[in-house]
Amino acid sequence: MKLADVARHLGASVLTGHGGLDGEARGAFAADLLSDVLNRGAPHVVLLTGLTNLQVVRTAEIMDLAGIVFVRNKQVSPEVVAMGAEKGLVMMATHRSLYETCGLLYVAGLPAVSPDADAGIT
Amino acid sequence: MVPPEQARLVLEFEVTGRDFAAAGNAATRIKRALEHVGFSARAVRRAAITAYEAEMNIVIHARRGTMSAYITPETVEIAAVDEGPGIPDIELAMREGFSTAPDYVREMGFGAGMGLPNMRKCADSLTVDSEVGKGTSVRAVIRNC
Numbered sequence: 002m003k004l005a006d007v008a009r010h011l012g013a014s015v016l017t018g019h020g021g022l023d024g025e026a027r028g029a030f031a032a033d034l035l036s037d038v039l040n041r042g043a044p045h046v047v048l049l050t051g052l053t054n055l056q057v058v059r060t061a062e063i064m065d066l067a068g069i070v071f072v073r074n075k076q077v078s079p080e081v082v083a084m085g086a087e088k089g090l091v092m093m094a095t096h097r098s099l100y101e102t103c104g105l106l107y108v109a110g111l112p113a114v115s116p117d118a119d120a121g122i123t
Numbered sequence: 124m125v126p127p128e129q130a131r132l133v134l135e136f137e138v139t140g141r142d143f144a145a146a147g148n149a150a151t152r153i154k155r156a157l158e159h160v161g162f163s164a165r166a167v168r169r170a171a172i173t174a175y176e177a178e179m180n181i182v183i184h185a186r187r188g189t190m191s192a193y194i195t196p197e198t199v200e201i202a203a204v205d206e207g208p209g210i211p212d213i214e215l216a217m218r219e220g221f222s223t224a225p226d227y228v229r230e231m232g233f234g235a236g237m238g239l240p241n242m243r244k245c246a247d248s249l250t251v252d253s254e255v256g257k258g259t260s261v262r263a264v265i266r267n268c
Contacts, residue, residue: 035232039172040241044164052232056179059147060232063154063175065168080144 002026002111004068004091007047010109011095011102013070016082018091026067028114031103035060041116042066049102053077058084058092068092072099130193130200132160138181138188140207143231146182149190150174156192157199162267169245170199170265176238177203177261183228184208185258201246201263209255217243217251 005022008015015022026047032038033051042048044065050057053075061069068091071077077094085092095102107113134156136149154171162170174190181188185207193200210216217239224234239261243249246263253259 033232034235036235036237036241038232039176040237040244044168054231055144056147056231056233059151059175062151063147063171 002106002109004047004093006109007068007070007106007111008093010105011070011093011097013093013095016071016077016092016094017085018068018089021068021089021091024067024091026111028112029103029106030114031099033099038064038066043114043116046114047106047111049099049106051075051099053081055081055084057081058088058090061090062088066090070095070102072097072102130195132156132192132194134192134194136190138178138185138190138203138205140182140184140186140188140205142182146179147175148178150178153190153192153199153201156194160194160196162199166199166265166267170201173242173245173263173265174201174203176242177201177263179233180238180259180261181205181207183224183233188258197267198247199265199267201261201265203261204258205260206258209257210251210253210259211255213251213253 028046030042030046031049042064045067047068048066049070051073071094074096153174157167185205188205191202219240220236222234222236228234247266248264250262
């Protein structure tokens, strides 16, 4: 699913990475624990999270994530927006809950991705 | 382990305890270097995760430390050496779910006792040495395959 369609399905506002909205998310992973993202995340998936700190952006870069969706109408600090913009990362924000965000994207056809599918780590 | 003199490329970064704004900078630079020299996507990924977990541990637990990467065409060795409280029981620290991280670190999304186990999963070999009151040294080797 294109990241532009992720934003459209959620009615999310795009904060950074407008140039990357044509990029594909091959699945989604929802977590409020970055350790879980580092342990079970897969490349080129979109992260759905209520965390809005700088470490989310770092984690996205380390894990080659397709983008980040900040849920629950969380305020994202200018520092986080600046770091995301600098890295060219697609970041968007929605007023929807994490549960609702997952449900809408799943119904729209965005799958869960097994961390071991082709992440190369078993 | 890679004897440092055999490494083709050596990267070294200072890491400051509690500096969460800079945390992840070293791991990101190591990741970019490995991509640049043509490591496989799989090896880059495993090394990046290992380096990031190690760097976060220094920022969370230690006063200061050094992150180094010794890169050869076949392997990368990541060394995270810190001055900090040390680990009294390494076997316990390697157990998933065991953590001594304070609450504010957990609120950030870390400190779930998954760092060292995740490093062990990602690295081909992992060595942890520690002296209580002095510091901890973590060495991980990832093969480029």
